[in-house]
Amino acid sequence: MFSKILIANRGEIACRVIRTAQKMGISCVAVYSDVDQDAVHVEMAEEAIALGGKTPRESYLDISKIMKAIKDSGAEAVHPGYGFLSENPEFASSLQKAGIALIGPSLKAIEAMGDKLRARKIAEEAQVNIIPGTPDSITQLNDAKGWAEKIGYPLMVKASAGGGGKGMRIVRDLHTLEESIKSAQNEARSSFGDERVFIEKYIENPRHIEIQVLGDKHGNIIHLGERECSLQRRHQKVIEEAPSSFITPEIREAMGAQAVALAARVGYDSAGTVEFVMGRDRKFYFLEMNTRLQVEHPVTEAITGYDLVEEMIRIAAGEKLRISQKDVTFKGHSFESRIYAEDPTREFLPSSGRLVYYRLPPTDENLRIDTGVKEGDEISNFYDPMIAKVITHGNSREEARFKMMQALDASYIRGISTNTAFLSRLLNQPQVIAGDLSTHLIEELFPQGDTGEVTHDKTLFLSVAAVVHWIVEGEAKSTLSHPEQYVIQFQGTFHPVKLIPQLDYIMITGDEWTVSLKTNWEPSRFLMTAEYNGCSICVQVERNDPSEIKLIWYGQRAILKVFSPEVAELLKRMPPKIKPDFSRLVMSPMPGLVVDLHVHVGQAIKMGQPVAVIEAMKMENIIRAEREGVIEEVFVQKGQSVNVDQQLARIG
Structure with a gap:
């Protein structure tokens, strides 16, 4: 060793x-x-x-x-x-x-599987199901057009090297083919130093299923079952789980056998992952093989009990595999959520800055958190935006899902924008609860990102806001012994609320509703743990000014303002503020580097036309015009660093 x-x-x-x-x-x-x-x-x-x-x-x-x-x-x-x-x-x-x-694996295996085009050919030789596509990389646009016509749209342009969703673009028609190839090549060159791309048929509404394999230097190869990785956005996984609720034992056996056959073909001798794409008909096709440890490996560890890093180290030291296929059993269910430094309200664009607060829930035997940052660290634009992984385990899928939502609600991160609330919201969607997943589900549910708007149980937000305000006021008045009446401004309307203290809880009444809330929350705390109508809840609490309260629960974000009835009556008579019009300005939605400019002064431009390309956290983001007009002024140049909301151009 x-x-x-x-x-x-x-x-x-x-x-x-x-x-x-x-x-x-x-x-x-x-x-x-x-x-x-x-x-x-x-x-x-x-x-x-x-x-x-x-x-x-x-x-x-x-x-x-x-x-x-x-x-x-x-x-x-x-x-x-x-x-x-x-x-x-x-x-x-x-x-x-x-x-x-x-x-890790041998050089031979890395070379064979690291190039996706070569991997396809080897997979075909190993009798693994493959997707129709180009046999070689695309070098000429005319060749790409010819193959596109032959294969048929929609297509996927993919980088030959690398992975992790980098250098991948979906193409639905001829008009976007050239732009997609160029963008994929640029991203692949930046991420992997290899700009080669190829084209393959795109499977609509697919599931992304992968098989974990382990092989040693003595010819022993096994698989550790599958992971469901269908919850993705921009081709990057967001939430993974194991096992898949969609896979039958027969399909698991067939996929596992193909994964092992492919690994054996290249003499694989480490931990690796064979990825498949699967249609609703449960037919599966080889996607690629990742000759490394996957980000989502903890869910496999959770249900099998094996430490994959330890197995990798032992294999590299020449030890024989300690596990046989018959030893592999699965216990319960596991979810992993990736916490990214990104802003879901800005279509998931990267966010950078200092971690002013970084408070994650305490771990236990069924809650694991893998992270590499601490409070006070600077999250830069230079690296991948993932800052932590939350892994839960339960006896059932529902138990693991519910524990994950609780853990995410108890994760208090400030100073940068993160997707923790979005992850909780996603896990609470009916399709996710039912296991009806596809790699398109997130963009279907959240086409413009996630506003976090409260869509259910508005009474909870009204109740918590009223109690928070009451407790803060009670600290100042040193009494909580009598009923209090407030009017809460929420989602553009005013709601009268009455609080009545009971022996060990607070009764809250509103228009045609009454609830109870029991808590020991204090104004210095970020999280309110409470019993709401007898159910345990954890709500994130922020107070921006004496009347404004921001609450986050189950992925829903709400800003409420609490007033006395007299003040609320006056506010109702105030004229609404007119928002300024920024539609003529094209602004950067994130900090990053201008890697390309598509416009110049005097150029006519249409809505949706590219203005600039901003690179942030190893991803290229195309900034498009939101109106027609003529470019009056360009404020930046190629190679320049920009801040969030910095002006790029003005349209007349």
Whole structure:
């Protein structure tokens, strides 16, 4: 067994690998960029080596710097995590030449499966179901048009290298084909240093199902069942679960057999994932193989009881697989939610800044949190926006889902925008509760992002707001012994509410409703835990001014204002404020880098036409005009960094 390993990664996955390695008695070496010098993974490791630079290309993607760090530290093996160099054959080759073990598959397997075009051919040879597509990468637009006509729309343009949703575009007609190919190539070049793309048939309303495989250096290969990864947006997974509620035992056996056959074909010897796309008819097709540890591996660990990182380390050290196929059993159900630094109200655009508050719920045997940041850390534009993963386990799918919603509601993160409320809201959608999933479901349910508007149980928000205001006022008046009447402004209307204190709870009455609420909440707390009509709830509470209260519960966000009846009567007579018109201005919805400009002064422009491309957190975002007109002024230039809401152009 190794005595020292280097983790060639950052963030939560570096921390996760370090935890297992240290549990095994292995010393860990961390590497870090200038941005990450105070990061959690640096603090956790026994040693840490500076790579310098800020961007991935200047640090975690620089093979020469990583190799020097390995040599300087004396590490015997390297765990690459996911992303960055985890599936890079040049890096694997460099390790092989230096006599350093890769805690991952062989160079042969990485080369075979890392190129999606070659992987398709090998899968076909291994008698794995494949989707119709181009046999080689697309180099000429005319070739792309010819293949598109032959295969038929809709199509998927995909990067030949890499994964994680980068370099992928759905194309529904000829008019967007060229733009999609160019954008996918740019994103692939930026993320993987390889701009090759290919085209394949796009399966409408598909499910994304993947099989976890494990192989050793002695020819033993098994699978650990499937993960349901259909809840995605922009081709990136958001919530995963295991097992899939859609898969029958017979399909699981067939998919598992094909995954093992493909792994055997390339002599796979580590943890890996074979991804499939599945239609509503339950027919499945090979998508790709990821020759690394997946972000969502914890749900498999939760239902099988195996530590995949430990198995990877043991396999890399030459040990035989300790698990046979007959040993693999599944216990209960598990969900994983990815907490991203993004703003759901701005169509999920990236968010950066300082973590002013970072308070996550306490973990237990059925709640696990993997994270690589701490309160006070700066979330930069240079890296992936995922800051944490919340993993729950239950005896049933419903138990695991409900526990996840509770954990998300109890996650209080401020200073940046995150998707925690959205994740809770998503889990409460009827389709998700029923397990009726597809990779399109999020864009169907939230085509313009998530406003978080309260759609059910408005009484809860009125009740909590009234009680919060009452408790705060009670602190000042030192009495809560008599009824209080308030008028609450909520969703554009005024609601009279009366609070009547009882022995150990508060009775709240409104127009034709009465509820009870029991809590020990104090004004200094961010979370209100309470019994609402006998049911346990956890509501996030913020007070922006004496009358305004912001509440978040089950993914619903509400701002309420509480007034005395006299003040409310006066407010009803006030004229409404007229909102300023910003429709002539094209503004950046996120901080980032202008990588392309599509307009110039004097140019006529139509609604929906691209104005600029902003790169943030390794993703390209096309900013489009929201009205017709003529470009009167352009305020930025290519290569310039911009802030959120910074003006890019003005349309006359």
